[in-house]
Amino acid sequence: MTWLITGGAGYIGAHVVRETLKSGRNVVILDDMSTGIATRIPDGVTLEEVTLVDKAGVEAVFAKHEITGVLHLAARKQVGESVEKPLYYWDENINGLTHLVGAMKNSGIKNLVFSSSAAVYGEPDIAPDALITEATHCLPINPYGATKLAGEWIAHALSASDDFHVAALRYFNVAGAGSPQLGDQFILNLVPIVFDALTKGNQPRVFGDDYPTPDGSCIRDYVHVQDLAEAHVAAMDYVERPDTTFAAINIGTGRGASVFEVLDMVREVTGLEVTPERIQRRAGDPAALTADVSRAAQLLDWQSKYDLRDIISSAWTAWQQTH
Ligand SMILES: NC(=O)c1ccc[n+]([C@@H]2O[C@H](COP(=O)([O-])OP(=O)(O)OC[C@H]3O[C@@H](n4cnc5c(N)ncnc54)[C@H](O)[C@@H]3O)[C@@H](O)[C@H]2O)c1
The missing domain is CATH 3.40.50.720 (NAD(P)-binding Rossmann-like Domain)
Structure with a gap:
């Protein structure tokens, strides 16, 4: 085949x-x-x-x-x-x-x-x-x-x-990497954007901290x-x-993580100081997007195994190899 x-x-x-x-x-x-x-x-x-x-x-x-x-x-x-x-x-x-x-x-x-x-x-x-x-x-x-x-x-x-x-x-x-050579090399999504800012000595920006979510930042899966x-x-x-x-x-995983939760995990994994700059919302950013993954379980007999720590730590190892 x-x-x-x-x-x-x-x-x-x-x-x-x-x-x-x-x-x-x-x-x-x-x-x-x-x-x-x-x-x-x-x-x-x-x-x-x-x-x-x-x-x-x-x-x-x-x-x-x-x-x-x-x-x-x-x-x-x-x-x-x-x-x-x-x-x-x-x-x-x-x-x-x-x-x-x-x-x-x-x-x-x-x-x-x-x-x-x-x-x-x-x-x-x-x-x-x-x-x-x-x-x-x-x-x-x-x-x-x-x-x-x-x-x-x-x-x-x-x-x-x-x-x-x-x-x-x-x-x-x-996000994340299955091995250190296979990380995302483009700076288009949240995790690489945060790594890029931190390794250049800048602080990441959080677009909106007044969403109707527990900590006010957007939630994604x-x-x-x-x-x-x-x-x-x-x-x-x-x-x-x-x-x-x-x-x-x-x-997806069926569990959402807020931008602040992602940044907390980046701080823990990298040991870098993370003090995000809070700025206004961007147009077209919904408060939360979290998947119901029951159909994947039912039709594909598949569910995610890795958590946010695995994602950030594998992405960070890969980032350090390629940047
Ligand atoms: N990365 C994400 O978070 C994400 C989320 C949802 C969906 N997707 C989808 O997953 C797919 C893969 O995304 P990725 O993150 O690996 O992107 P990527 O840019 O790393 O990979 C895309 C690949 O397709 C090739 N390609 C693009 N246009 C082509 C064309 N017209 N003809 C032949 N080759 C072409 C590129 O050279 C590249 O190797 C895309 O369809 C994307 O829309 C990605």
């Missing part, structure tokens, strides 16, 4: 590739290397350096390899950039997806695991202490989240029209990237079952 992993040279992809190999499946990576890092690719794994925007290039990859399923992680993922360049996001994330699933259809491949995101929920109209279920109304508030929701719709339609078996994994806040990688193996098993159609599945 050979699985094509798009975005396999990326931060999450590198972890997913390793877990897929451990599960006994072969792997081919399709990646344009725009944000991918070559040293993350394990020895013996083939890289097809192709952009998904190149329809013929994608089709050629399917002609060359006997692929049995696709884990589709490659995407543009920066919310702010998506607001500035919406057409670029629709082109990369949606035209890219149509080329990929078109090639799957032409080759008779039906098993698809799609990287979706909690960004599909936007700012859900639920109480801050309520959990987000997959039935929570989806209303993305930026083009990035819109491309993820539209991607789910395309995959859902193909499950009806062409018998695709689909798991759309709605990742919550991914931080999931360890190693747990996430293991969820992908469970999702491959799930889509390989003959009775699978389409399921959107939250991937």
Whole structure:
């Protein structure tokens, strides 16, 4: 069995590739290397350096390899950039997806695991202490989240029209590292942003301390990237079952952590002084986003194993190796 992993040279992809190999499946990576890092690719794994925007290039990859399923992680993922360049996001994330699933259809491949995101929920109209279920109304508030929701719709339609078996994994806040070489090298999410500030002698900023949460800061569901990688193996098993159609599945821990709790953990793990600067709220930041993870347990027989300390300490070890 050979699985094509798009975005396999990326931060999450590198972890997913390793877990897929451990599960006994072969792997081919399709990646344009725009944000991918070559040293993350394990020895013996083939890289097809192709952009998904190149329809013929994608089709050629399917002609060359006997692929049995696709884990589709490659995407543009920066919310702010998506607001500035919406057409670029629709082109990369949606035209890219149509080329990929078109090639799957032409080759008779039906098993698809799609990287979706909690960004599909936007700012859900639920109480801050309520959990987000997959039935929570989806209303993305930026083009990035819109491309993820539209991607789910395309995959859902193909499950009806062409018998695709689909798991759309709605990742919550991914952080940590499965090994010190595989950390997130971009400074886009809370944990790397805090490390970056502290190691430059600056203090992290907290956007809003007057949210209706116990300590006033925003709450998010931080999931360890190693747990996430293991969820992908469970999702491959799930889509390989003959009775699978389409399921959107939250991937988180089911426990929220506030920004101040994350900063307290960073202080404990790093031993650095952390005295955050409190500034005003940012637009588009909901008070709390915590996953209901019961569907993942039910359909995938998966649940997270790692806690916030594991996430911060593994991320810090990886950060020190690469920065
Ligand atoms: N990191 C998070 O917290 C998070 C949360 C929710 C969802 N996601 C999703 O997870 C996936 C992986 O994210 P990541 O954090 O590993 O990002 P990343 O940027 O590290 O990895 C993305 C990979 O895809 C490749 N790629 C991007 N566009 C491509 C294209 N058009 N054609 C071919 N290759 C392309 C890049 O070179 C890179 O190797 C994305 O779909 C992202 O939207 C990430």
